[in-house]
Amino acid sequence: MASSKQKQSRPAALPVNDRKAAIIGCGFVGSTTAFALMESGLFSEMVLIDVDTDRAEGEALDISHGMAFGSPVNIHSGTYDDIKDACVILITAGANQLPGETRIDLVNKNVAIYKSILGNIDAAACGGVFLVVSNPVDILTYVTQKVTGLPAHRVFGSGTVLDTGRLKQIIGTRLEVDPRNVHARVIGEHGDSELIAWSSAHVAGIPLMDFFSMRAHGSYEHFQKQIEDDVRNSAYEIIQKKRATYFGIAMAVTRICESIVRDEKSVLSVSNLLQGEYGLTDIVLSTPCIVGKSGIEVRMPPSLNYQEQAQLKASADTLAEVIATLEV
Numbered sequence: 001m002a003s004s005k006q007k008q009s010r011p012a013a014l015p016v017n018d019r020k021a022a023i024i025g026c027g028f029v030g031s032t033t034a035f036a037l038m039e040s041g042l043f044s045e046m047v048l049i050d051v052d053t054d055r056a057e058g059e060a061l062d063i064s065h066g067m068a069f070g071s072p073v074n075i076h077s078g079t080y081d082d083i084k085d086a087c088v089i090l091i092t093a094g095a096n097q098l099p100g101e102t103r104i105d106l107v108n109k110n111v112a113i114y115k116s117i118l119g120n121i122d123a124a125a126c127g128g129v130f131l132v133v134s135n136p137v138d139i140l141t142y143v144t145q146k147v148t149g150l151p152a153h154r155v156f157g158s159g160t161v162l163d164t165g166r167l168k169q170i171i172g173t174r175l176e177v178d179p180r181n182v183h184a185r186v187i188g189e190h191g192d193s194e195l196i197a198w199s200s201a202h203v204a205g206i207p208l209m210d211f212f213s214m215r216a217h218g219s220y221e222h223f224q225k226q227i228e229d230d231v232r233n234s235a236y237e238i239i240q241k242k243r244a245t246y247f248g249i250a251m252a253v254t255r256i257c258e259s260i261v262r263d264e265k266s267v268l269s270v271s272n273l274l275q276g277e278y279g280l281t282d283i284v285l286s287t288p289c290i291v292g293k294s295g296i297e298v299r300m301p302p303s304l305n306y307q308e309q310a311q312l313k314a315s316a317d318t319l320a321e322v323i324a325t326l327e328v
Helices: 004-008 028-040 053-064 104-119 137-148 161-175 208-215 220-242 247-261 306-323
Strands: 017-024 045-049 074-077 086-091 129-132 155-157 266-275 281-292 295-299
Touching (some): 028 045, 104 306, 129 247, 137 155, 137 266, 161 247, 208 220, 281 306
Parallel strands (some): 017 045, 086 129
């Protein structure tokens, strides 16, 4: 990690191209994200980087052949020098999560990969936002922030944006309502210790408990337990059935990029470095944040009841135990 003296002597970053993205890692998640971003029309240029240069070239070529049917974009393979003027640098590289393996189990393999990647990047010359996608995303976001030494608002992870999407979709299906009208969030670790902020959940302004009584029968507590299990186990189920998850996360990443490129200032549950919220410091996990052109603009600690605060602290403790074993 660079010293404070070294950081002060860093040269100014290059001007950022607001329509350029760089994707590091062209596996299932990286290539699917590249395709989703091409379809979104957000970027006019995308550079794909992978240790397997043929893979990066092949993915870029494959997607480029669809330009006659989609949004025009200059998509090509490149090197780490090509990321310096990108407004968003997405890191999707890493080993895949295997059946029966938790996201935390991936930590040693992917921390080593990330250190290798970050060693090739002159972070000081980059003026864009670093968006970490690989798992375990909270740990790797922490590593990225510490190794690059960049301001915390410019380094964050996809976090529980996908988990929150799963939550909204599952609740919407169970209660027969458009999931876009379900306002509920998953926070904490993107993993087994994540929690749902039930106390603030609502559907179009109606508290979720009241909406449940309008649309369903039985125990609300049983409903909550079923939803928690389904959301927490979704990735494991998908990996068991098709060995990898990539469509959902690609759409979640595209949503985050929309907020950055369009400076939407949307509230998204991204992995971020906490700075005293709930008494938690020097830990990365997901809480609602306003995301815009410069990255995280404001952290918005959600209103949690006592039990949820305790769960969030437990989630942070789980991650802190892992971080304590790292050499960063």
